[in-house]
Amino acid sequence: AQTVTQSQPEMSVQEAETVTLSCTYDTSESDYYLFWYKQPPSRQMILVIRQEAYKQQNATENRFSVNFQKAAKSFSLKISDSQLGDAAMYFCAYRSAFTSGTYKYIFGTGTRLKVLA
Amino acid sequence: EAQVTQNPRYLITVTGKKLTVTCSQNMNHEYMSWYRQDPGLGLRQIYYSMNVEVTDKGDVPEGYKVSRKEKRNFPLILESPSPNQTSLYFCASSLRGLAGGFGELFFGEGSRLTVL
Numbered sequence: 001a002q003t004v005t006q007s008q009p010e011m012s013v014q015e016a017e018t019v020t021l022s023c024t025y026d027t028s029e030s031d032y033y034l035f036w037y038k039q040p041p042s043r044q045m046i047l048v049i050r051q052e053a054y055k056q057q058n059a060t061e062n063r064f065s066v067n068f069q070k071a072a073k074s075f076s077l078k079i080s081d082s083q084l085g086d087a088a089m090y091f092c093a094y095r096s097a098f099t100s101g102t103y104k105y106i107f108g109t110g111t112r113l114k115v116l117a
Numbered sequence: 118e119a120q121v122t123q124n125p126r127y128l129i130t131v132t133g134k135k136l137t138v139t140c141s142q143n144m145n146h147e148y149m150s151w152y153r154q155d156p157g158l159g160l161r162q163i164y165y166s167m168n169v170e171v172t173d174k175g176d177v178p179e180g181y182k183v184s185r186k187e188k189r190n191f192p193l194i195l196e197s198p199s200p201n202q203t204s205l206y207f208c209a210s211s212l213r214g215l216a217g218g219f220g221e222l223f224f225g226e227g228s229r230l231t232v233l
């Protein structure tokens with residue numbers, strides 16, 4: 001069974017600085033998708049960034065980028081130029097390719113990010 | 118506006134009183150699923166549905182039921198709620214298959230359930 005591990009329950013970053021959130025996963029599948037979701041105090045789940053496992057190029061969305069290391073099964077999120085609005089709970093998530101016949105999404109336990117002014 | 122709508126958003130009930138949390142999406146998504154979020158445990162999948170009349174268990178299905186009679190609706194039923202089902206519940210939907218692309222989830226706003 002697949003697992004997703006976020007080993008940092010909480011992290012802090014100074015405004016305008018860079019922070020990296022860690023995520024590791026375990027799977028025997030070769031094709032899958034990885035996501036980072038953000039949950040601000042409003043509780044709404046917001047997609048931050050996504051990565052296809054077969055693509056070696058790391059995904060980037062404005063100030064958010066990932067470091068995807070398939071062999072190491074690592075999927076970290078880097079937030080550059082941190083802003084107060086980035087303060088939230090961040091969840092790493094794994095999804096099998098639909099062709100696998102498995103349609104479960106597996107989430108990590110989350111990392112709470114605090115941004116200090 | 119594309120959205121996933123859950124109701125109620127907040128509910129306090131008592132042990133054993135059946136309740137239903139409704140979920141509706143207007144994006145014509147085939148895939149719908151339910152999650153519960155508990156402190157320190159992240160989101161755990163309860164049930165999911167690939168299409169109408171097709172449902173399957175997630176990781177924590179005990180004490181819950183679902184049905185998918187229409188593509189847009191996927192209600193979560195607690196037949197006899199217990200205090201350990203006190204949680205924050207999310208419904209989510211996505212496209213699937215080749216047209217699904219990444220298949221990222223679109224979430225509802227969450228339903229806070231308290232069982233006394």
